[in-house]
Amino acid sequence: MSNLPKPDAATLLEIYRKASLIRHNDLRVVRAMKAGLLMTPYYSPQGQEIIPAALSVSLNDNDKLCTIYRGTHDMLAKGFPLGPLWAELAGRITGSCKGKGGTMHLTHPESGCMVTTGVVGSSMPIATGLGWAAKLDGKGGVAVANFGDGAANIGAFHESLNLAALWKLPVIFVCQNNLYAEHTTYANSTAVDRLSKRAAGYGMDGVTVNGNDADEMYGAAKIAIDRARAGEGPTLIEALTFRFNGHLIGDAAGYIPKEEFAQAKANDPFPMLRARVIADGIATEAEIDAIDADIKAQIEAAVDAAFKADLPDPVELKRDVFAHELA
Amino acid sequence: MSNLPKPDAATLLEIYRKASLIRHNDLRVVRAMKAGLLMTPYYSPQGQEIIPAALSVSLNDNDKLCTIYRGTHDMLAKGFPLGPLWAELAGRITGSCKGKGGTMHLTHPESGCMVTTGVVGSSMPIATGLGWAAKLDGKGGVAVANFGDGAANIGAFHESLNLAALWKLPVIFVCQNNLYAEHTTYANSTAVDRLSKRAAGYGMDGVTVNGNDADEMYGAAKIAIDRARAGEGPTLIEALTFRFNGHLIGDAAGYIPKEEFAQAKANDPFPMLRARVIADGIATEAEIDAIDADIKAQIEAAVDAAFKADLPDPVELKRDVFAHELA
Amino acid sequence: MTTETMNTIQAVNLAMHDALAADPKLLILGEDVGDLEEGGVAGATKGLSTAFGDHRVKSTPISEQAIIGAAIGASLGGYRVVAEIMLMNFTAVAMDMIVNHAAKLRFMSGGQTNVPIVIRTMTGAGMSNGGQHSDYLEAWFAHTPGIKVVAPSNPSDAYGLLRGAIEDPDPVLFIENLPTYWNPAPFTREVLPLGKANVVREGSDVTIISYATMVAPSLAVAEQLAGEGISIEVVDLRTIAPWDRETVRASVEKTGRALIVHEAVKEFGVGAEVAADLNEHLFGKLKAPVRRLGGAFCPVPYSKPLETAFVPSSDEIERTIRGLVA
Amino acid sequence: MTTETMNTIQAVNLAMHDALAADPKLLILGEDVGDLEEGGVAGATKGLSTAFGDHRVKSTPISEQAIIGAAIGASLGGYRVVAEIMLMNFTAVAMDMIVNHAAKLRFMSGGQTNVPIVIRTMTGAGMSNGGQHSDYLEAWFAHTPGIKVVAPSNPSDAYGLLRGAIEDPDPVLFIENLPTYWNPAPFTREVLPLGKANVVREGSDVTIISYATMVAPSLAVAEQLAGEGISIEVVDLRTIAPWDRETVRASVEKTGRALIVHEAVKEFGVGAEVAADLNEHLFGKLKAPVRRLGGAFCPVPYSKPLETAFVPSSDEIERTIRGLVA
Numbered sequence A, B: 001m002s003n004l005p006k007p008d009a010a011t012l013l014e015i016y017r018k019a020s021l022i023r024h025n026d027l028r029v030v031r032a033m034k035a036g037l038l039m040t041p042y043y044s045p046q047g048q049e050i051i052p053a054a055l056s057v058s059l060n061d062n063d064k065l066c067t068i069y070r071g072t073h074d075m076l077a078k079g080f081p082l083g084p085l086w087a088e089l090a091g092r093i094t095g096s097c098k099g100k101g102g103t104m105h106l107t108h109p110e111s112g113c114m115v116t117t118g119v120v121g122s123s124m125p126i127a128t129g130l131g132w133a134a135k136l137d138g139k140g141g142v143a144v145a146n147f148g149d150g151a152a153n154i155g156a157f158h159e160s161l162n163l164a165a166l167w168k169l170p171v172i173f174v175c176q177n178n179l180y181a182e183h184t185t186y187a188n189s190t191a192v193d194r195l196s197k198r199a200a201g202y203g204m205d206g207v208t209v210n211g212n213d214a215d216e217m218y219g220a221a222k223i224a225i226d227r228a229r230a231g232e233g234p235t236l237i238e239a240l241t242f243r244f245n246g247h248l249i250g251d252a253a254g255y256i257p258k259e260e261f262a263q264a265k266a267n268d269p270f271p272m273l274r275a276r277v278i279a280d281g282i283a284t285e286a287e288i289d290a291i292d293a294d295i296k297a298q299i300e301a302a303v304d305a306a307f308k309a310d311l312p313d314p315v316e317l318k319r320d321v322f323a324h325e326l327a
Numbered sequence C, D: 001m002t003t004e005t006m007n008t009i010q011a012v013n014l015a016m017h018d019a020l021a022a023d024p025k026l027l028i029l030g031e032d033v034g035d036l037e038e039g040g041v042a043g044a045t046k047g048l049s050t051a052f053g054d055h056r057v058k059s060t061p062i063s064e065q066a067i068i069g070a071a072i073g074a075s076l077g078g079y080r081v082v083a084e085i086m087l088m089n090f091t092a093v094a095m096d097m098i099v100n101h102a103a104k105l106r107f108m109s110g111g112q113t114n115v116p117i118v119i120r121t122m123t124g125a126g127m128s129n130g131g132q133h134s135d136y137l138e139a140w141f142a143h144t145p146g147i148k149v150v151a152p153s154n155p156s157d158a159y160g161l162l163r164g165a166i167e168d169p170d171p172v173l174f175i176e177n178l179p180t181y182w183n184p185a186p187f188t189r190e191v192l193p194l195g196k197a198n199v200v201r202e203g204s205d206v207t208i209i210s211y212a213t214m215v216a217p218s219l220a221v222a223e224q225l226a227g228e229g230i231s232i233e234v235v236d237l238r239t240i241a242p243w244d245r246e247t248v249r250a251s252v253e254k255t256g257r258a259l260i261v262h263e264a265v266k267e268f269g270v271g272a273e274v275a276a277d278l279n280e281h282l283f284g285k286l287k288a289p290v291r292r293l294g295g296a297f298c299p300v301p302y303s304k305p306l307e308t309a310f311v312p313s314s315d316e317i318e319r320t321i322r323g324l325v326a
Ligand SMILES: Cc1ncc(C[n+]2csc(CCOP(=O)(O)OP(=O)(O)O)c2C)c(N)n1
Pocket: A070, A118, A119, A120, A121, A147, A148, A149, A150, A151, A152, A178, A180, A181, A182, A247, D031, D062, D064, D086, D090, D093
């Protein structure tokens, strides 16, 4: 992996900033849930922050993203604003989706967050279509499809990769391999040792990286995105990672061996990135603290505003089903 | 391909016998259609005879088969009797499916022909289940899933190969690559040059053979079947071939370049096998003629009986929907 | 607006042609739709890729989930797409994309996104295609909030409604009948907005509510019974969801008797909703029970006599009407 | 047959346990169903792989087409299979396997093969799971000849009907309600054959026909209005397809008034078929129009007040009943 492009200092700091936003936001969601303030099926991305942080520094506002129920990390990295996000989690009319979508369907087109889906595998066909549109537009836009290791075994994966490769679409397929699909291990669901090997079956570039390593993830994503922008087609990136909060909040993850869990926690990528940014002299500890403090303040403001906002009125059931309001 | 097991003389003659049955049956169906005797959507397997002929000499009655609308070659090779087949094509109550299934749903469990399907890709998940049953039975049975090149791009392919590989099921995935899916070329639908390359994505053995060559096809099938019986799991066989009658009878196949078609016809595998059996001294021309004559007589008897039999009564609409007859 | 003769496959072709010409952001997608592939097995898209480019009229692999997914994604990216699912039974392969995504994205995004796609599909008994190629499944989609369902009964409606569906801001499932593709009829080239039923024949004794293949035999029976003094009004729903309750209720209020006829299996079919609605809204005003005719309760059979018996016949329509007015 | 207290998840677990013990050819299949995976996200299969072996209780990849395909294939190979599709919306991913294959193979093979599988699935509004995890889609399958549809409303029925479904020679879709999984109730351990509705409360003024989640509020309203002298009969369909027409018709013939209530979207829902049937068969004998209540015409929303408003409420049931007897 040594021949991958490396992030410069400013980029690395930006990656840190995104990772910090994701981590602190996640901690805040979990806290709100534990406090009984928020009741929602929440699929924490804690432990997976580096993947979208290191990827999205190479994206711009014109690029599109499809992600999954476990997706607040992808969204925040892409630029989904905190206010509409929290208001949506809280089910308010001020939420990005007016409270109709919720945790699993967060959408914010202005930042390119086009679809969040609760159906395993379904981010891929839609991202393929977004890639097709980008290709037709001819402006160098790309589409990113996020999905998990479990999703790599469902039919939609296959159809999407074949089509995207056949048409050389600018799609980045990002498989966030956290080694578990709900309670099932990678080995018990997948007949191949490295998912990136499946890329060859579509004549596609495929690579497995340590998704928790900012350099590796940045480099692999940069190459894939540059290739996509240049019209050279899609890439499958398998980013190895781990989720720290089980499948969803409430899952005690008793199916994960204690040592495996402890080892993953010991390699928590967020404090490691923080330490590295400071050690490399990219920012001082005080500067990093200031960044974190600013992020936390932004989050608090979003939380406050969210819970002060109105809940939607039942008349909303008649709106947005079709373009016209139902009688 | 030289290290493949080779068929002995008796086996080669058996392959010829099956191929002759398929070819002559196909010619008879087409003749009945052209004469207006039979009106049915018929997907002629002409040109693809060697694949099932060379494969099924290694199968027994306990082995199961799933095939597709283009499947009379697979069925006849597996032992589907001519009488119930013709009666079903003719829509008679004496048909294997009482006239309810027809061309695309021919079924005959006694010969192991379990499912014939009209939905592209759907033979594979069901064959995977038959393989699972065979594994549970522990008697060394195998299941064969036939499908086309076009079907290799649909989701069910992916899910089935992954599951069969993961569970080491005794399933032989036989992709009959005739280079066209309806009117679409292989190259315009498939992002990889050899479908067998997809096997690696499931940690599965995969091989591409000339499906029109009895030795190659026999050898690849024998290895796959032996491995499956021994509990070593599934194999993907891509058998290259060509279809001589377009997608279905009535299709003039104008989308196939004239030279490509002529070249394929010049390499018609059935007369080539016949010539080879005679040339190798496996049988004399007279013996081969006698085999063919016997087959033709059997086909004529089946045709006669079919068209003399009764059509089903509308009361049949109430039967076989559920186990109990509808009121 | 000139009247000439045309069949449905030509009408559908012309509708896509005119729509492609009218809107440079319109795309066509599906198996075999390009001219390299002869514009589809029935030729519905013949000539379109040649006329508008194969970047706009794109043949796909056999990947229905990716076809609908690509259509959804492209529509989110600012395009309109007509995506073909060759036969209606194969919507089952793409059902997740259609109902969990195309139909729901507008609502789930709180109106931020919408999916202006048309899913064209063909079906119908009558060609010995058997159980996996012939089903009318419109009831599944009518029961799915967020997607519209349209089924023309003649070439002019096929043209007009397909153009209306393409211009509609919501996803539309557009159902064509395969066996009658080649039946010619007088033709009008006019865009029809969705949601309006068509009173194709006026009458005063009974209303037949129908759509797609069952309109023609309904009209034939109406014609025949007119000679006996039984006056039948025939309403062609055209848009099945959302259906034109007002027109249908007004007609049945007038006649006092209703028969709903469709090719789809009767039980839990579209006719059930129409019947339930009419009974509820016209309680006490009906002169006879609302009757329904539909396909037999079984998969579509192969053998001719069975396939014929599966579909509601003119005889059954006639007998049911006689029962209603008796 | 002893009566104790049990919740639905325990009842379902016990039913599979007892069925596995009774039939060595029975297999369980689905995501996370094994004990390595804690017997599923809700624990429905907890303990079964340990008790009966992980060759009989097998966790799968996330591959719903392969799950149902494997179940079909294994059943053709002589086994019976209970296959889990975790949430009902994901039946959309496996729709082809369910409707084009499982439901049709008996008929299309002329009775040579059959598919004795049970597809267990859970769903229901009430947990803020939003538009892709909460739908009741039973109408799709009820409209599909060849598959039976069952939805228990309490733990005893869950046990009895799941065992009945497993013993049934035809494919069965078995629908469990997620939000009420953990509600305890008195329990009877008895196999129930499919196809029989249950008159859970007798009454003379109005019949409420319901199933699954809507039975409890229907009973509550019945109880409440009994105090005012309105006598309500409550019929729990239990088997939605084929439904018990005789029991329902007899009840409504007696009361003269009917209300059908289900959580699924009202339009084109199961209630439409029941209403159409009752109106047709009891024409002139009804004292009021047959009424229906169902989910709102939209995807299931996330936000609590919307999600609550989506589902028919006790208030709406009460109001509708009052309207019927007014
Ligand atoms: C088609 C479908 N099947 C099953 C589920 C239930 N389900 C939700 S998340 C999940 C596990 C997905 O695992 P993976 O793809 O690895 O993503 P992760 O949750 O680990 O991020 C499952 C099975 C679903 N949502 N969709």
